[in-house]
Amino acid sequence: MTAQEQESIFHDWLGKHKGVLFKIIRAYAFEEEDRDDLFQEISLQVWRSVPSFKGNAAVTTWLYRIALNTAIRWKGKERRHADRTSPLQPTMPVLQEDNRELDERIEWMYREIGRLNEVDRSLCLLLLDNFSYKEMADIVGISESNVAVKIHRTKRQLSEKSKDTDL
Amino acid sequence: MKFEDMKKIWDEQREEHVYVINEQQLHENIKARKQGASRMVNKIELFLLAVNGITGATLITLNYLDRSGDVLFGTLMGLFLLGVAVFILARRRKRLRHENRFDRTMLGDINHAIENATYQVRLSYAMLLTVVPVFAIAFLGAWKEGKSPLVLGFIAIMFVLAFLLGRWEHRGLHVARKKRLEAIREKLTSEN
Numbered sequence: 001m002t003a004q005e006q007e008s009i010f011h012d013w014l015g016k017h018k019g020v021l022f023k024i025i026r027a028y029a030f031e032e033e034d035r036d037d038l039f040q041e042i043s044l045q046v047w048r049s050v051p052s053f054k055g056n057a058a059v060t061t062w063l064y065r066i067a068l069n070t071a072i073r074w075k076g077k078e079r080r081h082a083d084r085t086s087p088l089q090p091t092m093p094v095l096q097e098d099n100r101e102l103d104e105r106i107e108w109m110y111r112e113i114g115r116l117n118e119v120d121r122s123l124c125l126l127l128l129d130n131f132s133y134k135e136m137a138d139i140v141g142i143s144e145s146n147v148a149v150k151i152h153r154t155k156r157q158l159s160e161k162s163k164d165t166d167l
Numbered sequence: 168m169k170f171e172d173m174k175k176i177w178d179e180q181r182e183e184h185v186y187v188i189n190e191q192q193l194h195e196n197i198k199a200r201k202q203g204a205s206r207m208v209n210k211i212e213l214f215l216l217a218v219n220g221i222t223g224a225t226l227i228t229l230n231y232l233d234r235s236g237d238v239l240f241g242t243l244m245g246l247f248l249l250g251v252a253v254f255i256l257a258r259r260r261k262r263l264r265h266e267n268r269f270d271r272t273m274l275g276d277i278n279h280a281i282e283n284a285t286y287q288v289r290l291s292y293a294m295l296l297t298v299v300p301v302f303a304i305a306f307l308g309a310w311k312e313g314k315s316p317l318v319l320g321f322i323a324i325m326f327v328l329a330f331l332l333g334r335w336e337h338r339g340l341h342v343a344r345k346k347r348l349e350a351i352r353e354k355l356t357s358e359n
Binding site for chain 2: 011014018019022026039040041043044047048049052065066068069072073075092093094095096097098103105106109117118119122128138139140141142145146149155158159162163
């Protein structure tokens with residue numbers, strides 16, 4: 001695959017599926033600077049992964065796996081520290097928040113999802129985006145029964161939390 | 168609120184409009200990050216290869232040419248350093264071969280990341296060990312030449328500083344990162 005083809009596929013994926021990446025950065029990073037940093041890190045991994053994509057899975061599934069895997073390993077402060085010690089110039093932000101009205105219920109959900117552990121957060125996002133237990137097990141690499149146990153715990157945790165809110 | 172109700176709220180969101188992407192900047196930043204990450208690892212590997220390889224080969228050659236004194240220590244030290252260089256070279260080739268490998272599952276990728284982290288831990292440990300023979304050679308050389316205690320003390324202090332810094336990097340950065348990845352794997356695979 002030529003660099004140009006890789007670039008073209010990457011931009012095509014980004015154009016069609018950026019919503020998936022935005023959901024993930026909102027669930028894993030909580031400050032603008034961190035979200036920007038995580039988005040860039042995920043984009044880099046997605047770009048790198050393009051030649052490995054053989055079309056056996058849907059692009060969305062592939063993107064979820066790459067992005068979630070990057071997100072669960074990402075640490076904002078550690079990365080910023082690495083940037084400071086690196087000889088490279090600090091990079092410019094790439095995301096600009098749209099000035100639209102935020103839905104309070106969605107904001108609450110992201111807040112509560114963000115309080116789950118990294119792995120449960122991934123499964124919760126996949127569940128909310130209609131992935132079956134079988135698909136989740138395939139993406140994460142664990143058994144379906146293990147997925148079911150974690151999902152059950154997450155659902156219970158979120159329902160409990162919702163009792164404390166007026167939404 | 169039941170989870171099913173949350174799901175309905177979730178489906179209402181139009182997430183793709185939350186941010187506007189500066190694609191030109193993204194392209195430049197990706198390029199910079201890619202080069203930055205591999206440049207750092209590359210530099211450390213090449214530095215260690217050069218230090219271990221050259222010092223090892225020099226020690227063996229010198230001990231072979233001048234066999235008047237005790238050559239065992241120097242030869243063994245040289246062989247050890249060459250062994251470290253060969254290990255780094257083999258691991259480097261493996262790393263380059265797998266640099267852009269992506270597994271089919273998240274667990275597979277985590278396992279791959281742990282494998283890489285283990286390599287970084289071994290590499291930083293090798294770097295730490297390299298300080299000892301380099302110090303020994305520098306100190307013995309200075310001592311044989313009859314340098315003042317001040318110079319010998321300076322060499323010893325530099326050794327302690329280099330050793331402590333190397334140990335901090337080894338434990339604080341590489342071992343900690345490996346432990347964090349192992350903790351994530353534990354969360355992924357645990358049945359509760």
